[in-house]
Amino acid sequence: MSPATIFTIQLVLGYVPWLLILGTYVLPKLKSMDHFQVQRAIATLHSFRFFGLVFILPGVVGPDLPAGFAPSAAYGDFITGVLAMVALQAVRVRPLFWLFVVAFNVVGTADLIINYYHGVQLGLPDRAGALAAAYWVPILYVPALMITHVLAFYLLARPQPKTAEIIAGGLAS
Template sequence: MSPELVFQLQLALGYVAWLLVFRAYVWPRLRPMDPFEAQRAIAMLHSFRFFGLVFILPGVVSPDLPAGFAAFAAYGDFATGVLAMLALLTARVRPLFWLFVVAFNLVGATDLIVDYYHAIKSDLPARAGELGATYAIPIIYVPALMITHVAAFFLLLRRESTRRRHAIC
């Protein structure tokens, strides 16, 4: 099996596995939660995205890893992690908390989508071995991040529609 096929298969299976976990264990607990608590739980996970800086750490990834992919992935993750931490740090100031929740989800989801674009453009699946020790990030961690961004957006939209319904009544 080619490295490209192995990478793509593992990435797809990463999504399948995380969707199964999310559906069975996470969503049943997250969905009925108070919106603030649910977003706080999601922010906790994303606050660890500073770890993405490892993509630019010499000796961890191959120096041949495309710079466009590595730098954008590293700094996009870093920005998302800092925004998630700011959301958590401002939890007592609800308007700031909600601002940072929206910000980290927009920045984080955009980062992941653009990372996929850069990965395809640079033919990263065929060069997956150049990820070195970071190989597990796109296979195991990224699917969980993307799934929780989708959940966060769903919960934000649900919160907004509930707020509008109460304003109309």
């Protein structure tokens, strides 16, 4: 099999175990939580996206990593992680928290989509080995990030149950 085929298979299959984990373990727990707490948990996961700076760290990625891929992937992740951290710091001011939840999810989703696009355009699947020690990031980490962005948008689009709104309103006071 070619490196591009192996990379593509691993990239696609990276979503399968995360979706199984989500369906089996995470969703049952999240159903017992209000939207605020779920978004807080998602923000906590995304606060680790500073790790994307690894794409511009010499010695971690190979010298053959397409130059147009690394900065976009690194800084898009970094900005998303900072926005998620700011959301977590703003939990006491609910409107500000929700603003940063939307911001990190919009920026983070756009970042992942742009990186998929750039990766394909720059031939990254053919040179996947150039990811070197960062190879696991798109295979294991990115699917979890994308799935949680989709979950976050789904929850943002759904109205909260009345009891959750009353509780959230009472806590904000």
